[in-house]
Amino acid sequence: MGCGCLAALFAVAVPRFTLFMLWVFSDRLSIAFDSFIIGFLGFLLAPYATVFYALAYSPFNGGVSGFGWILVGFGLILDLSSWFGGGKAGRDRYDTNAYA
16 A cells, blocks of 8 residues: 555544644645645645645646546535534534433
Protein backbone atom coordinates (compact mmCIF):
# COMPACT_ATOMS: atom_id res chain seq x y z
CA MET A 1 0.00 0.00 0.00
CA GLY A 2 1.42 3.36 -0.98
CA CYS A 3 1.81 6.40 1.22
CA GLY A 4 -1.08 8.17 -0.53
CA CYS A 5 -3.46 5.29 0.23
CA LEU A 6 -2.43 5.28 3.87
CA ALA A 7 -2.98 9.05 4.08
CA ALA A 8 -6.43 8.66 2.52
CA LEU A 9 -7.40 6.02 5.09
CA PHE A 10 -6.27 8.30 7.93
CA ALA A 11 -8.06 11.23 6.29
CA VAL A 12 -11.45 9.59 6.65
CA ALA A 13 -10.92 8.86 10.33
CA VAL A 14 -9.00 11.92 11.56
CA PRO A 15 -8.69 14.64 8.91
CA ARG A 16 -7.09 17.35 11.05
CA PHE A 17 -4.41 14.96 12.29
CA THR A 18 -3.80 13.91 8.68
CA LEU A 19 -3.45 17.54 7.59
CA PHE A 20 -1.01 18.18 10.43
CA MET A 21 1.07 15.13 9.48
CA LEU A 22 1.07 16.16 5.81
CA TRP A 23 2.22 19.63 6.83
CA VAL A 24 5.03 18.33 9.04
CA PHE A 25 6.33 15.41 7.00
CA SER A 26 5.67 16.33 3.37
CA ASP A 27 5.40 19.28 1.02
CA ARG A 28 1.97 18.19 -0.23
CA LEU A 29 0.10 21.15 1.30
CA SER A 30 2.56 23.73 -0.04
CA ILE A 31 2.16 22.20 -3.50
CA ALA A 32 -1.65 22.19 -3.35
CA PHE A 33 -2.26 25.60 -1.74
CA ASP A 34 -0.84 28.96 -2.77
CA SER A 35 -0.93 30.47 0.71
CA PHE A 36 -0.84 29.32 4.30
CA ILE A 37 -4.11 31.13 5.03
CA ILE A 38 -6.13 29.02 2.57
CA GLY A 39 -4.78 25.78 4.02
CA PHE A 40 -5.35 26.97 7.59
CA LEU A 41 -8.94 28.01 6.87
CA GLY A 42 -9.49 24.60 5.31
CA PHE A 43 -8.00 23.01 8.43
CA LEU A 44 -10.48 24.90 10.62
CA LEU A 45 -13.65 24.91 8.50
CA ALA A 46 -13.55 22.00 6.05
CA PRO A 47 -10.86 19.48 7.02
CA TYR A 48 -12.20 16.57 4.96
CA ALA A 49 -12.43 18.55 1.73
CA THR A 50 -9.03 20.15 2.40
CA VAL A 51 -7.22 16.87 2.91
CA PHE A 52 -8.86 15.26 -0.13
CA TYR A 53 -8.01 18.32 -2.24
CA ALA A 54 -4.38 18.15 -1.11
CA LEU A 55 -4.19 14.44 -1.92
CA ALA A 56 -5.92 14.80 -5.30
CA TYR A 57 -3.93 17.86 -6.42
CA SER A 58 -1.50 17.17 -9.24
CA PRO A 59 0.86 19.93 -10.35
CA PHE A 60 1.44 18.08 -13.64
CA ASN A 61 -2.25 18.24 -14.60
CA GLY A 62 -2.66 21.80 -13.41
CA GLY A 63 -4.68 21.00 -10.29
CA VAL A 64 -7.48 18.63 -9.43
CA SER A 65 -9.22 16.86 -12.26
CA GLY A 66 -11.55 13.96 -12.91
CA PHE A 67 -11.98 11.55 -10.02
CA GLY A 68 -10.18 14.00 -7.73
CA TRP A 69 -13.18 16.32 -7.83
CA ILE A 70 -15.39 13.43 -6.77
CA LEU A 71 -13.13 12.90 -3.74
CA VAL A 72 -13.24 16.61 -2.89
CA GLY A 73 -17.04 16.55 -3.22
CA PHE A 74 -17.18 13.53 -0.91
CA GLY A 75 -15.03 15.44 1.57
CA LEU A 76 -17.40 18.40 1.35
CA ILE A 77 -20.35 16.13 2.07
CA LEU A 78 -18.51 14.73 5.10
CA ASP A 79 -17.77 18.27 6.31
CA LEU A 80 -21.38 19.36 5.91
CA SER A 81 -22.66 16.25 7.66
CA SER A 82 -20.31 16.81 10.58
CA TRP A 83 -21.45 20.45 10.85
CA PHE A 84 -25.19 19.91 10.53
CA GLY A 85 -25.53 16.33 11.75
CA GLY A 86 -23.91 17.19 15.08
CA GLY A 87 -26.60 19.75 15.85
CA LYS A 88 -29.38 17.29 15.17
CA ALA A 89 -27.75 14.64 17.36
CA GLY A 90 -27.33 17.18 20.16
CA ARG A 91 -30.96 18.25 19.96
CA ASP A 92 -32.11 14.62 19.96
CA ARG A 93 -29.90 13.84 22.94
CA TYR A 94 -31.36 16.60 25.09
CA ASP A 95 -34.95 16.38 23.87
CA THR A 96 -37.03 15.87 27.00
CA ASN A 97 -40.07 14.67 25.06
CA ALA A 98 -38.14 11.78 23.57
CA TYR A 99 -38.20 9.93 26.90
CA ALA A 100 -41.89 10.43 27.64
